[in-house]
Amino acid sequence: MVGGGQLARMTHQAAISLGQSLKVLATSPDDSAALIAPNVEIGHHTDLEALKNFAQGCDVVTFDHEHVPNEHLRELEASGVSVQPGPDALRHAQDKLVMRRALAELGLPVPPFAEVTEVADVLRFGAEHGWPCVLKTARGGYDGRGVWVLDTPDGARRTVRELLDSGAPLLVEQKVALRRELAALVARSPFGQGAVWPLVETVQQDGICVQVLAPAPNASAELVEQAQTLALRVAESLGVTGVLAVELFETDHGLVVNELAMRPHNSGHWTIEGSRTSQFEQHLRAVLDYPLGSTELTAPAVVMANLLGSPTEPKMGVDERLHHLFARYPHAKVHLYGKSERPGRKLGHITLLGDDLAQVREQARLAAHWLSRGEWLDGHQIH
Ligand SMILES: Nc1ncnc2c1ncn2[C@@H]1O[C@H](COP(=O)(O)OP(=O)(O)O)[C@@H](O)[C@H]1O
Ligand SMILES: [Mg+2]
16 A cells, blocks of 8 residues: 555554555655554655555555556556556546546536636636635645635635645636535445445534544435445446545535545545444455455444544643543544644544434544543543
8 A cells, every 4th residue: 555644554454354464655654554564665655666666566556645646657557566546547536627527527416617727717717606616726635725715806816826826736616505515435346346335424624524424314315326326436437446435515406526535535434343344444355356345334323533633732641531531432432543643633533333323423522522632522520
């Protein structure tokens, strides 16, 4: 796996049970996966020589992020390496403009969008589709970095000029009047087998995912089927192998695709405990071209809450916070990524299972806030 973040760290856990040994290309020995995997090479994912050396002896090369230059992936493939997902598929997860164009061509619902090469492109788009609109870097953004809401033409002029000067490739989109965000997670193998997990709702704050609710509450069977069919169609049409996450907006007029990720995704972390087959195991099964595993839920309600670094110094160390968390919620499952604490940084996640979504969701909210900050939101006392 190229990239040594938390996704590689959790994929390593799944690889162990499959009798596979996950080799990791990390940029630093303190990367999340480099801290725990025995077979780590240090090198940069933009360095073709490093990639070629790394790929030697691997059955399959797959990814923890989408930042390997597409031309490097092509070179690897040309030299006989099995790259999963391949460069033709992966470019749709590397570049939001490429993705928007391909999905529009397939007749799938995307917001109105336009490429931005000069300030006038945004002003014209805003005049046609209305303000505010959403400006994005086509490449390299994550967790809302790389997304700006432009409220007025004046604000747009300044922001777009600055970004163009920095050399960022940009696109502008209509700001979708969304009811909520959903994610359809599927896997596809080179053989062509597909598997879908139940549709989930993703709850965002400031462009970053804070909770995932599985299955998505108040979703009609029709909506679920539409989302799942759409995701399987994307996987097949683009030739995706491995896990594909399709981020969706639910609107008054149906579903709109936000973006694609071709790897295990934050919207699927709940599957470690909440599904018969976790997205990490499924990703490995898919890229290795094994038959895919059952995606059945293990409980009626599953909630994953991201653990984000506290804005203020927590009152006690993480070990003590964990101690109290487990004392109050013995059924909470915690995954820590081995990262140092910084405000807003994704440090881990917590998963809770139960029968009643509202109850499980509240527990997940309290648990994540506690683990981040060392404060119980509901005034719970520590004895
Ligand atoms: N066109 C849009 N209309 C309304 N909200 C949007 C739009 N695009 C993005 N957003 C909001 O910003 C968040 C991050 O955007 P996204 O393109 O998914 O970037 P990232 O790559 O950082 O995840 C989305 O989850 C959504 O909340
Ligand atoms: Mg996103």
